[in-house]
Amino acid sequence: xxxxxxxRIGHAFFGRTVLEGITLGVARQEIVALVGPSGxxxxxxxxxAAGLVEPREGRIARHYLRHAMVFQEPRLMxxxxxxxxxxxxxxxxxxxxxxxxxxxxxxxxxxGLLPEDLGKYPSELSGGMRQRAxxxxxxxxxxxxxxxxxxxxxxxxxxxRRMQDLVIEAAASARFAALFITHDLLEAIRISxxxxxxxxxxxxxxxxxxxxxxxxxxxxxxxxxxxxxYLTADPLFAHIHDIDERLRP
Amino acid sequence: MSLLSACLDRLARLGRFLWSAWAGLxxxxxxxxxxxxxHEAYGDFILTAPLDTLAAAARLMHEGRAQELLALTxxxxxxxxxxxxLIGTLFGVAAGxxxxxxRLSRPILTLLLGVPPIAxxxxxxxxxxxxxxxxxxxxxxxxxxxxFVGAVEGVVTxxxxxxxxxxxxxxxxxxxxxxxxxxxxxxxxFPALILALGSAFKVAIMAELLANAGGIGGALARARAMLxxxxxxxxxxxxxxxxxxxxxxxxxxxxxxxxxxxEAAAPWGVKR
Ligand SMILES: Nc1ncnc2c1ncn2[C@@H]1O[C@H](COP(=O)(O)OP(=O)(O)O)[C@@H](O)[C@H]1O
Ligand SMILES: [Mg+2]
Numbered sequence: 001x002x003x004x005x006x007x008r009i010g011h012a013f014f015g016r017t018v019l020e021g022i023t024l025g026v027a028r029q030e031i032v033a034l035v036g037p038s039g040x041x042x043x044x045x046x047x048x049a050a051g052l053v054e055p056r057e058g059r060i061a062r063h064y065l066r067h068a069m070v071f072q073e074p075r076l077m078x079x080x081x082x083x084x085x086x087x088x089x090x091x092x093x094x095x096x097x098x099x100x101x102x103x104x105x106x107x108x109x110x111x112g113l114l115p116e117d118l119g120k121y122p123s124e125l126s127g128g129m130r131q132r133a134x135x136x137x138x139x140x141x142x143x144x145x146x147x148x149x150x151x152x153x154x155x156x157x158x159x160x161r162r163m164q165d166l167v168i169e170a171a172a173s174a175r176f177a178a179l180f181i182t183h184d185l186l187e188a189i190r191i192s193x194x195x196x197x198x199x200x201x202x203x204x205x206x207x208x209x210x211x212x213x214x215x216x217x218x219x220x221x222x223x224x225x226x227x228x229x230y231l232t233a234d235p236l237f238a239h240i241h242d243i244d245e246r247l248r249p
Numbered sequence: 250m251s252l253l254s255a256c257l258d259r260l261a262r263l264g265r266f267l268w269s270a271w272a273g274l275x276x277x278x279x280x281x282x283x284x285x286x287x288h289e290a291y292g293d294f295i296l297t298a299p300l301d302t303l304a305a306a307a308r309l310m311h312e313g314r315a316q317e318l319l320a321l322t323x324x325x326x327x328x329x330x331x332x333x334x335l336i337g338t339l340f341g342v343a344a345g346x347x348x349x350x351x352r353l354s355r356p357i358l359t360l361l362l363g364v365p366p367i368a369x370x371x372x373x374x375x376x377x378x379x380x381x382x383x384x385x386x387x388x389x390x391x392x393x394x395x396x397f398v399g400a401v402e403g404v405v406t407x408x409x410x411x412x413x414x415x416x417x418x419x420x421x422x423x424x425x426x427x428x429x430x431x432x433x434x435x436x437x438x439f440p441a442l443i444l445a446l447g448s449a450f451k452v453a454i455m456a457e458l459l460a461n462a463g464g465i466g467g468a469l470a471r472a473r474a475m476l477x478x479x480x481x482x483x484x485x486x487x488x489x490x491x492x493x494x495x496x497x498x499x500x501x502x503x504x505x506x507x508x509x510x511x512e513a514a515a516p517w518g519v520k521r
Contacts, residue, residue: 052413068418075414079432079510089418091428121513137418147417 009058019202033188036198064145068138074130076122083118111136148180168216200239297479305483322464329388330449337393341400366391379462392445399441403434450492
């Protein structure tokens with residue numbers, strides 16, 4: 001049974017259709033990468049799936065217990081320390097105070113934050129550390145489903161790699177399923193079990209590809225070769241880089 | 250646990266704050282010097298020397314009646330301020346969340362801000378006579394728009410991304426407001442509240458003077474009638490001192506507590 005099922009989702013902003021007929025499912029413990037050019041409606045789809053935006057049409061079935069989300073920007077509250085930000089979902093779920101501290105430290109450690117960073121305010125953290133705090137905040141309630149909306153786009157290549165490994169490890173140990181949105185094909189191949197390609201105009205899922213192996217076991221050379229193959233020989237990925245959202249009606 | 254470190258942190262901040270008083274003192278000394286220069290140029294009758302003024306203020310305080318008048322004016326100003334803070338914040342937040350209300354309130358605001366406070370004093374005098382109510386209503390009408398605008402700004406300039414974040418993690422509208430929006434609104438609201446407090450004091454004294462309603466304004470009117478420049482200046486100094494005392498006792502500590510993170514964000518050397 002799928003944890004998340006979207007059935008013929010459609011949405012429009014001020015009469016302009018952004019998404020149409022999107023059907024997809026994510027199975028238990030499966031990481032699905034959703035790729036598509038910028039402006040194709042990926043964020044909107046994630047927000048609809050997570051319940052932030054009410055779709056104009058279509059049905060959503062959520063069979064998971066608890067979800068979390070990592071946004072493109074860290075979205076940390078500037079007035080709270082890293083610990084306060086990471087513990088925010090615990091505060092919302094009214095977890096008892098005395099256990100919060102330990103759970104926060106644990107989630108921070110899994111996201112690669114040191115205990116001494118926990119007392120710092122977001123303005124005192126580097127960009128990478130802020131995104132780590134955002135990941136820790138997503139992990140802290142032990143969700144069984146996490147939405148990632150292009151979380152590493154703003155990071156440099158080396159940092160991006162480290163964060164991707166972190167997500168792969170966390171997914172393997174915490175056993176969450178994820179919808180991982182990205183427009184970086186390398187990232188999609190590295191991190192996911194299955195890659196979905198969103199139509200450039202948001203009209204349905206154009207197709208799917210299953211990279212061989214499973215996340216964390218693929219070697220770098222194979223990942224690069226596969227990306228090269230997708231970009232040069234696979235018509236499904238032909239429009240992945242060449243669409244400018246301003247050209248859309 | 251971390252209680253000790255929290256106390257130490259507050260002590261350290263208090264120390265830094267007290268140390269920063271030197272800058273304020275330097276500014277005051279500069280004003281004092283200019284004042285003294287003015288005194289020496291124009292003589293006692295136009296501008297009493299700063300030290301003589303201080304002596305006059307001290308005398309007024311010792312005589313006892315001054316404390317009563319100060320307390321009366323402060324109480325009136327605070328009552329008006331409290332009312333305008335409450336009403337301005339309530340309506341401002343409501344208008345910020347409801348674009349229709351905001352559009353409706355803009356022309357009303359322009360109108361209210363366009364009418365000079367003195368006109369309100371005259372109207373309030375006619376309606377309520379020389380009473381506390383006259384002072385309170387004048388303060389309410391002249392200071393509420395500032396608070397209202399501050400609250401609206403706070404709501405509309407808030408980071409909506411944080412709202413989405415809180416919603417994803419399961420916060421309903423009420424907890425989104427309490428945990429995420431209220432903090433951002435307060436950041437815009439506090440400067441407006443400080444402004445409103447200052448104008449509450451000024452308007453209170455003005456209304457007292459014109460409505461002959463006692464308090465510092467009444468005392469000022471008497472000093473003017475007797476052409477006693479030393480006493481007039483002494484009353485002005487006392488009023489300013491009362492305003493500063495209220496601001497630093499009432500508003501600044503709350504603000505400092507809420508805006509601790511801003512201090513952390515400031516680079517070394519810029520900390521005030
Ligand atoms: N809140 C909104 N109001 C109006 N238009 C929007 C809004 N959010 C997104 N859009 C439009 O919807 C389209 C898809 O946006 P988005 O989902 O952010 O794309 P992606 O994440 O794939 O880059 C874009 O053309 C964008 O301009
Ligand atoms: Mg996006």
